[in-house]
Amino acid sequence: MDIEKTLKDKVIAAVQKIYGQVPEEKAIQIQRTRKDFDGDFTLVVFPLLRISKKPPEQTASEIGEYLKSKVDEIHDYNVIKGFLNLSFQDDFWLSFLNTTITEKDFGKRKNANPQKILIEYSSPNTNKPLHLGHIRNNLLGYSVAKILETQGHEVVKVNLVNDRGIHICKSMLAWQKWGNKIDPEKAGQKGDHLVGNFYVKFDQEYKKEVRSLVEEGMSEEEAKKKAPLIQEAQEMLRKWEARDPEVISLWKEMNRWVLDGFDITYQNLGVDFDKVYFESDTYKLGKELVLTGLKKGVFFKNDDGSVWADLSDEGLDEKLLLRSDGTSVYMTQDLGTAHQRYTDFNADDLIYVVGNEQNYHFKVLQLLLSKLGFSWAEHIHHLSYGMVELPEGKMKSREGTVVDADDLMEEMIQTAEDMSNELGKLDGFGEQEKNKIIQTIGLGALKYFILKVDPKKSMTFNPKESIDFNGNTGPFIQYSYTRIQSLIKKAKDKKITIPDEISRKPEISSKESELIKLIHQYPEILTEAAENYSPAVIANYIYDLAKEYNQFYHDHPILSEEKAAISQFRLLLSKQVGVIINSGMKLLGIDVPERM
RNA sequence: GGUCUCGUAGCUCAGUUGGAUAGAGCAACAGCCUUCUAAGCUGUGGGUCCCAGGUUCGAAUCCUGGCGGGAUCACCA
Numbered sequence: 001m002d003i004e005k006t007l008k009d010k011v012i013a014a015v016q017k018i019y020g021q022v023p024e025e026k027a028i029q030i031q032r033t034r035k036d037f038d039g040d041f042t043l044v045v046f047p048l049l050r051i052s053k054k055p056p057e058q059t060a061s062e063i064g065e066y067l068k069s070k071v072d073e074i075h076d077y078n079v080i081k082g083f084l085n086l087s088f089q090d091d092f093w094l095s096f097l098n099t100t101i102t103e104k105d106f107g108k109r110k111n112a113n114p115q116k117i118l119i120e121y122s123s124p125n126t127n128k129p130l131h132l133g134h135i136r137n138n139l140l141g142y143s144v145a146k147i148l149e150t151q152g153h154e155v156v157k158v159n160l161v162n163d164r165g166i167h168i169c170k171s172m173l174a175w176q177k178w179g180n181k182i183d184p185e186k187a188g189q190k191g192d193h194l195v196g197n198f199y200v201k202f203d204q205e206y207k208k209e210v211r212s213l214v215e216e217g218m219s220e221e222e223a224k225k226k227a228p229l230i231q232e233a234q235e236m237l238r239k240w241e242a243r244d245p246e247v248i249s250l251w252k253e254m255n256r257w258v259l260d261g262f263d264i265t266y267q268n269l270g271v272d273f274d275k276v277y278f279e280s281d282t283y284k285l286g287k288e289l290v291l292t293g294l295k296k297g298v299f300f301k302n303d304d305g306s307v308w309a310d311l312s313d314e315g316l317d318e319k320l321l322l323r324s325d326g327t328s329v330y331m332t333q334d335l336g337t338a339h340q341r342y343t344d345f346n347a348d349d350l351i352y353v354v355g356n357e358q359n360y361h362f363k364v365l366q367l368l369l370s371k372l373g374f375s376w377a378e379h380i381h382h383l384s385y386g387m388v389e390l391p392e393g394k395m396k397s398r399e400g401t402v403v404d405a406d407d408l409m410e411e412m413i414q415t416a417e418d419m420s421n422e423l424g425k426l427d428g429f430g431e432q433e434k435n436k437i438i439q440t441i442g443l444g445a446l447k448y449f450i451l452k453v454d455p456k457k458s459m460t461f462n463p464k465e466s467i468d469f470n471g472n473t474g475p476f477i478q479y480s481y482t483r484i485q486s487l488i489k490k491a492k493d494k495k496i497t498i499p500d501e502i503s504r505k506p507e508i509s510s511k512e513s514e515l516i517k518l519i520h521q522y523p524e525i526l527t528e529a530a531e532n533y534s535p536a537v538i539a540n541y542i543y544d545l546a547k548e549y550n551q552f553y554h555d556h557p558i559l560s561e562e563k564a565a566i567s568q569f570r571l572l573l574s575k576q577v578g579v580i581i582n583s584g585m586k587l588l589g590i591d592v593p594e595r596m
Numbered sequence: 597g598g599u600c601u602c603g604u605a606g607c608u609c610a611g612u613u614g615g616a617u618a619g620a621g622c623a624a625c626a627g628c629c630u631u632c633u634a635a636g637c638u639g640u641g642g643g644u645c646c647c648a649g650g651u652u653c654g655a656a657u658c659c660u661g662g663c664g665g666g667a668u669c670a671c672c673a
Contacts, residue, residue: 029614029615031612031615032612034616034617036616036617037616042615042616044615044616046615046653046654047653049653056653080616081616082615082616082653082654083615083616125673162673165672165673166672166673167672167673279673304671306671315598315599316599316669317598317669320670320671322671323671324671325671327671329670329671329672329673330672330673333673355667356600356601356666356667356668357666357667357668358667358668359599359600359601359667359668360599360600360667360668360669361668363599363600384601386601386602386666386667387666387667389666391607394666419635420635423634423635425633425635441635449608452609452610453608453609453610454609454610456601456602457601457602457609458601458602458665458666458667459608459609460607460608460609461608462607462608468608468621468622468635469635470621470622470635470636471620471621471622472608472609472610472620472621472622473621473635475635476621476635476636478635479633479635479636480636482633483632483633483636484632486632486633487632487633489632490632491632521612524612525612528612528613532613536609536610537612540609540610540611540620541612543610543620543621544610544620547620547621550636550637551636551637551638553632554631554632554636554637554638556631557631557632558631558632595633596633596635
């Protein structure tokens with residue numbers, strides 16, 4: 001990135017010297033030369049024609065000639081239409097490589113202006129296990145946190161667990177009625193799954209009741225309200241809010257089961273949190289804020305006592321903030337938690353990883369906070385991601401088409417094992433190492449598949465076909481990395497040493513310089529990913545690098561002793577590629593095995 | 597209906613923020629195991645970048661209007 005900046009300055013100087021006028025910075029467009037043309041960097045001269053008052057080709061040639069003679073690093077140029085392609089000396093790339101090799105934590109940035117960034121993700125409900133949608137959420141959140149850390153920011157990962165409400169009562173009620181005092185241990189089942197089953201059971205029984213009421217002549221709408229089960233659930237919620245000891249104790253127990261289950265899922269997925277909030281602690285927050293807003297005249301009170309915000313000036317509707325009975329709604333508590341987090345952590349930025357179905361909610365949230373006079377409202381970012389759909393369409397919990405997170409991970413690992421066995425890849429590995437490897441591969445496939453897609457887009461997940469081990473996939477990249485490791489090991493066995501830097505100048509092929517240029521791009525890519533919160537940028541880049549590497553080294557022998565200098569140079573390049581692949585995958589939350 | 601969003605190869609997706617002849621993988625077909633490990637590599641075919649205008653040297657990318665898919669507009673969370 002520094003290279004492009006200095007190049008830009010040189011071009012500005014050149015234009016000034018040749019045409020006697022200083023161009024705007026914006027007019028200097030430097031980009032990497034496309035692969036099918038000669039050169040390293042390309043200057044687009046079209047914007048400079050206004051200054052040169054000459055045809056594109058001539059302008060390009062004049063600038064090219066000037067740069068070639070005045071700038072040491074540039075050893076040649078060529079012109080195609082309005083594009084000036086500049087070639088740098090091999091020495092230049094070599095010295096670049098030499099400096100990156102000695103750099104510790106290549107790609108990590110010392111940030112002159114580090115921020116404290118709070119990122120919320122996951123946010124599960126304690127009435128059912130995590131599913132595929134949560135996986136996308138968790139992976140995005142975790143990965144973005146890692147990426148921001150490399151940019152020198154201080155990141156706090158938080159989880160806000162929704163552990164209260166009518167849906168929790170539904171599972172509790174079903175357990176009371178049909179559970180026979182079963183618990184996860186007796187059932188031999190993860191607690192979140194057990195509780196989720198009771199939630200489903202409730203829904204089934206409830207539907208039965210509604211159906212029979214309708215048969216008795218009641219309207220469906222009325223039946224849904226009058227069914228005994230839903231009334232009991234509502235009664236339970238009232239008891240919960242009144243802190244009824246029996247209900248509270250059951251609630252605590254069942255929540256514990258679910259949370260223990262979640263912990264296992266999180267652990268398997270490889271994500272974690274610095275702090276976990278519970279909605280049962282925070283749901284009352286925000287009321288104060290709304291009341292102050294009311295006092296200030298920012299909000300208004302309806303005849304029935306409910307409190308609203310009028311957003312019609314902003315082109316939105318009116319939004320309820322307090323019910324007529326004075327209780328808070330979702331928005332009220334989100335106002336509260338935002339405020340609390342901001343003051344608790346004194347954070348500069350708040351990132352919420354939440355599905356795009358809540359775009360409207362966050363737009364309103366931000367608006368309300370700024371109406372309340374909080375200047376930090378603009379530091380709220382909604383990292384909005386699209387739905388994960390199945391080939392058959394959307395996942396529907398009622399139709400049982402939800403892909404369970406635990407099941408999916410297990411299935412991926414199983415597939416990895418089957419494939420590995422089929423190819424004989426696991427022969428000679430111990431049981432423990434074998435398990436470690438198939439787990440790394442299976443989960444790597446899953447994680448990479450999800451992260452390589454632009455977060456804001458909705459995506460299709462095909463459980464059967466998506467887990468490919470070829471092409472733009474996690475396992476392909478993992479494989480490339482392990483090949484590099486094995487190469488380095490073999491070199492050691494053959495007593496070929498990898499130098500710390502390259503002193504003797506080998507001949508650099510265009511393919512090799514392609515790899516060096518890719519290495520050079522890495523910090524830039526990182527920054528870009530951090531700026532728009534997109535692990536996809538890194539994922540696709542890592543794939544490009546791995547592919548480029550595989551293509552080149554496939555048919556170039558590199559462990560030849562008679563050409564020790566070339567071998568050493570290529571080993572060094574391999575090692576560097578390995579470092580980037582490894583660190584890139586780590587940023588995505590994906591492990592890479594040493595062998596596979 | 598209002599608002600937001602997406603539309604790129606048969607399928608799944610990239611496309612460096614407006615640049616050169618739009619790229620990968622999968623699927624199909626044809627090849628490559630004395631090389632580091634074939635979970636790999638090489639090649640072939642496959643495109644109205646949803647449509648129509650506009651902006652300019654230049655548009656998949658920006659603006660307007662359509663068409664199509666999705667989300668959302670609750671005293672649910």
